[in-house]
Amino acid sequence: MNVTGYIISLCCAVFFTAHSQTADDIRKMVNDVGADNSNFYYEIPFEYPGEIVIRAEVGGELHNFLFDTGGYTMIDAALLQKNNFTILGKQLLSSTNGLAKETDIVKAGQFNIGGLVFNDVKAYCIELDNSPKLQCMVDGGIIGSAIIQNYIWQIDYPNKKIIVTDNIERLPGMEGALKIPVYLNGNLQPYFMSRINGRSQWLMFDTGCASQLWIGDKDATNFIDTAPAKTKIIGGSVETHHGRVSDGINVFKADCVVNGLEFNATPAYYREGSGLTLFGNPVIKDYIVTLNFAQGEMYFKPIKEKPAAKQWEGFGFTLEYMEGDYKIATVIAGTAAEKAGLVPGDRITVINGKKITCPDFCGCWQEFSQLLENSQEVILTANKNGKARQVKITKGKIF
Known part of the structure; x- marks a missing residue:
């Protein structure tokens, strides 16, 4: 596995809200997406320049969006200006690299993703100009957890397609797939239990994270003293929807086990000020990943009979x-x-x-x-x- 020039991770969290609305009010509003489709099956092509990028129609035009299980749905400020979407309020939104900005929440209306229609979508407004690598991949924004949690999504890396349906029996090749129990937090972000270097650890499954393992700084203290190998990325930086933060990034060698699946000799990245612990999108290169968050589950099926042993x-x-x-x-x-x-x-x-x-x-x-x-x-x-x-x-x- 090759280390990238810097880490991109788009997980976000709410600190507090402006005006008279509470954090729970804002969360319910953003997570309330009109998803009235039934008895459907769509195949959506995607590109993978280190992130899962899909096309979605917003405001009558197609744009590139990141498919991000760990983030909120977001649109670029250019879309807001072009479509004159209604601004519903503001909120201080944080990100994995420690940046926090007051962010407009807008009523973006209808999203059409490969024929699958979502109505009354609310989204945070971001400025892609602040994130150079993200801007290379997308011009629309982020398809986040409020949309993804509604249906079943199967990420098929060899064929570069995502199948989305409301009936898991319609998915191909589910035989032999390993079921992983998933817990959704209040922001609809998916977590599962793992063991890292023999120690139990909750991980957020975050397709917006380009690293297999990103460890929050507090969680990292449980592992760094006993890690079998450690190093540092000099000149590193972490990029999110709010921009880039330059910093030295620490790395330790991790053996990670998820319900019997082994991810050995994995570089686990961490830095001061990053609180979330994530399991990122590189796993899709080795496994067909099926998300069924409404039922509290996801599935991993090896693309090959046995994924090749890896080293960094x-x-x-x-x-x-x-x-x-x-x-x-x-x-x-x-x-x-x-x-x-x-x-x-x-x-x-x-x-x-x-x-x-x-x-x-x-x-x-x-x-x-x-x-x-x-x-x-x-x-x-x-x-x-x-x-x-x-x-x-x-x-x-x-x-």
């Missing part, structure tokens, strides 16, 4: 487009990249003998991600203090 491997660095230059964004302590002297901010001009020419953040993010995913060795020309040098790095085990 990579080059130990990431690249980003920054202000017209191409620079080292992060370096993992103890890896070949750090030993070769790479540090965040080093300017890179040539990779494998080819000059870098991608024109902007999104184009470079896609190009660099594919390069580091598909290569086993890279040769960089790094410039620092006006001096150029070549650095050869081989992909290897981190732990």
Whole structure:
């Protein structure tokens, strides 16, 4: 598994409400979605640039949305301005990276997701301009827990489709799927019990989290002293719907067991100020995941007869487009990249003998991600203090 340049996680929580409405009033309003469909079966294509991205029609036009079991339904401010949606109130909304902003709650009306219609949808209004990686993937916003909890959704990664229905018997290939009991909290976010390094731990199943394991800072204290391996991502940052926060990100080696399913040697990320503990979307690469939250359950079925044993491997660095230059964004302590002297901010001009020419953040993010995913060795020309040098790095085990 390759570590990304920074972690994206879109879980959110309410701190307090403005005006005369209580937190419970706001929660009930946002979670109240008109879902009157019956006896249906739809197949919805999705893309996976590290997040599950689906198309939905809002205001008469199609837009890209994240499919996020851990978040509220949200729309970009541009949609609010274009459609003149009614603003119902404001609320201080927090996010996983510790940022909190007063956010408009709007009546966004009808959402059409692949033919499945939801009426009277309420959504939080966010500004995607603050989140560069998120902006590369979506222009609409986030399909959140208030919509997802109504029906049964099967995420089929090999075929890049989500099947949604109101009858689980209509789903293909459920034989042999392992049932996981799920608890929904007051925000309709799904939790299941796990064991991490032999210790019981509640996890939120969050398809908006690009890391398999993200550990809240308080929960992390239960594991870090006895973890079999630890490291740190230098220059890391955490991006959510509110923007990015730059910070060192700590990582420890975790063996995670969920109702008999084993996820061994998994990097578990944590940082100060992040309170939620999450189980993210990379699991869909190995399992067909079926969500039936209304019945308090979800299902994992292996895509292969037995998912391959994994270890955390990579080059130990990431690249980003920054202000017209191409620079080292992060370096993992103890890896070949750090030993070769790479540090965040080093300017890179040539990779494998080819000059870098991608024109902007999104184009470079896609190009660099594919390069580091598909290569086993890279040769960089790094410039620092006006001096150029070549650095050869081989992909290897981190732990």
